[in-house]
Amino acid sequence: MTLVLHDWELSADAYRARLLLGLLGLDYAKVPVDVIPGGETESPAFRKISPSGTLPVLVDGDVVLSEIAAILVHLAETRDVACTWLPCDRARRAACLQWLAFALGPLRASDAARDTAMFEHGGPWREPEVMAHRALRVLEGRLIRQALQGEPFLVEGGPTLADVAAFPAVALAVDWGETLTAFPKARLWTRTVRALPGFVTTPGVPEFL
Amino acid sequence: MSLPLEPAVRDDWHVLCRLADLAAHVPAGFRLLAHDVWATRDAKGAVSVRSADGRALPVTLAYGHVFTSLGAPARPLFAIDEVAEPDRRLATCGAVRVRASGLRLVENFLDMAHFPFVHTDILGVEERPEVPRYDTEIRWDVDEVWATNCRFWQPLAAASSRGGQMSEYRYRVASPFNVMLYKTAPPDPARFDVIGLSIRAAEPDLSFAYAFLLLLDDATPATTLIHFQQTIFLQDRIILENQRPRLLPLSPKAETPTRADMSSVAYRRWLKAKGVRFGVFEAAP
Ligand SMILES: [Fe+2]
Numbered sequence: 001m002t003l004v005l006h007d008w009e010l011s012a013d014a015y016r017a018r019l020l021l022g023l024l025g026l027d028y029a030k031v032p033v034d035v036i037p038g039g040e041t042e043s044p045a046f047r048k049i050s051p052s053g054t055l056p057v058l059v060d061g062d063v064v065l066s067e068i069a070a071i072l073v074h075l076a077e078t079r080d081v082a083c084t085w086l087p088c089d090r091a092r093r094a095a096c097l098q099w100l101a102f103a104l105g106p107l108r109a110s111d112a113a114r115d116t117a118m119f120e121h122g123g124p125w126r127e128p129e130v131m132a133h134r135a136l137r138v139l140e141g142r143l144i145r146q147a148l149q150g151e152p153f154l155v156e157g158g159p160t161l162a163d164v165a166a167f168p169a170v171a172l173a174v175d176w177g178e179t180l181t182a183f184p185k186a187r188l189w190t191r192t193v194r195a196l197p198g199f200v201t202t203p204g205v206p207e208f209l
Numbered sequence: 210m211s212l213p214l215e216p217a218v219r220d221d222w223h224v225l226c227r228l229a230d231l232a233a234h235v236p237a238g239f240r241l242l243a244h245d246v247w248a249t250r251d252a253k254g255a256v257s258v259r260s261a262d263g264r265a266l267p268v269t270l271a272y273g274h275v276f277t278s279l280g281a282p283a284r285p286l287f288a289i290d291e292v293a294e295p296d297r298r299l300a301t302c303g304a305v306r307v308r309a310s311g312l313r314l315v316e317n318f319l320d321m322a323h324f325p326f327v328h329t330d331i332l333g334v335e336e337r338p339e340v341p342r343y344d345t346e347i348r349w350d351v352d353e354v355w356a357t358n359c360r361f362w363q364p365l366a367a368a369s370s371r372g373g374q375m376s377e378y379r380y381r382v383a384s385p386f387n388v389m390l391y392k393t394a395p396p397d398p399a400r401f402d403v404i405g406l407s408i409r410a411a412e413p414d415l416s417f418a419y420a421f422l423l424l425l426d427d428a429t430p431a432t433t434l435i436h437f438q439q440t441i442f443l444q445d446r447i448i449l450e451n452q453r454p455r456l457l458p459l460s461p462k463a464e465t466p467t468r469a470d471m472s473s474v475a476y477r478r479w480l481k482a483k484g485v486r487f488g489v490f491e492a493a494p
Contacts, residue, residue: 009440010440032432032433033432037227037304037435038435040432117308118443118446120417203440203444204443204447
């Protein structure tokens with residue numbers, strides 16, 4: 001079954017999906033969507049596959065998903081037989097979901113700050129840079145505590161969906177002028193994620209951080 | 210309180226927005242050269258632009274964009290003859306916001322030396338970083354800067370590329386904030402694709418870049434073409450946002466030129482001769 005990803009290179013959420021597809025070693029077809037300037041996500045045809053106009057959209061046979069959380073969980077549940085990315089162990093799974101929700105919640109302020117910095121009309125967030133810094137401090141604190149346990153990732157025992165979901169928000173922060181000098185553990189963590197087999201990059205991810 | 214603008218900038222044509230971005234009868238506000246301007250499109254598609262003090266400003270619609278001027282342009286908007294060719298496609302890429310002088314954006318556009326390192330494996334490869342000698346000239350009769358006989362090995366020169374090619378380039382700076390390049394068209398190496406970059410200089414250190422394509426490629430979906438250009442420009446944007454000063458220094462000793470920088474040297478000399486100051490770095494005396 002061919003996976004299809006309705007994609008836009010510049011979208012942080014689309015990059016989250018491409019990153020997991022790469023880490024899982026999956027082949028998929030890309031359908032480019034003209035988000036800016038074309039506004040294709042507002043079109044009736046696109047709204048049929050994405051009711052609220054969110055991107056990316058993953059089509060897996062009869063399954064059509066337009067929320068990034070659902071896309072990541074679905075790919076892990078159906079394609080990750082080793083239970084790496086969404087752990088089966090209850091404690092690790094709980095921690096993974098906790099940090100996945102954080103990455104797709106408060107940390108998304110970094111995506112919003114990026115949209116505001118790159119385009120004339122940013123999103124609906126107020127003061128996204130302030131919110132993003134707050135979230136980056138939370139992330140840094142978690143990574144410091146993990147490092148004290150000898151754990152390089154957000155969840156003990158290896159990389160999970162939480163790292164995949166958080167990576168674009170952190171690595172693309174340079175697009176809104178945040179070079180992470182005050183977040184040394186986050187910088188180190190981005191290098192660890194970059195070294196994972198199957199890692200794929202996107203324009204904006206610094207070569208050396 | 211707005212700064213007095215020098216004639217070379219005030220009386221020039223500047224891009225305001227894409228034509229498609231204006232909804233009928235809904236005035237849209239834009240920042241241009243540290244001034245507020247308002248654009249309105251009527252039901253028939255005619256566009257009017259007004260300054261904050263109510264003056265009607267000149268308007269030219271071309272290449273999918275609205276161009277205007279805060280002064281009285283002495284000449285029409287730059288002409289790109291290829292636009293009339295029946296097999297050309299126009300694609301507009303939208304606006305990208307950059308915290309840098311618009312002059313820096315034009316200079317980056319003229320620079321080939323960064324291809325292998327910034328657009329790695331797309332517009333250049335790290336194994337072939339050298340920029341072969343090319344020619345630059347300031348054409349005073351038409352008041353433009355040209356760089357010709359530019360050649361560069363490119364693994365993925367365009368969205369339609371099937372493999373690497375020795376791309377031939379000609380750069381043309383048609384006015385301080387409007388630049389374009391003519392580049393070997395992968396589907397027909399005897400002819401040139403045209404890629405235009407028009408900058409709306411909102412403030413001296415804040416710019417909106419509008420790219421447009423006049424391509425011979427008729428097979429690649431427009432969205433793919435646009436995404437290709439957006440990817441390239443995002444890579445440039447990071448470099449541009451990190452350049453200091455954000456404004457462009459024109460003094461010859463500010464940054465030492467190498468041979469690859471010859472087009473940049475000509476561009477800066479020309480800006481200086483024209484008396485351009487908006488977006489120019491002026492060191493404290
Ligand atoms: Fe570039």
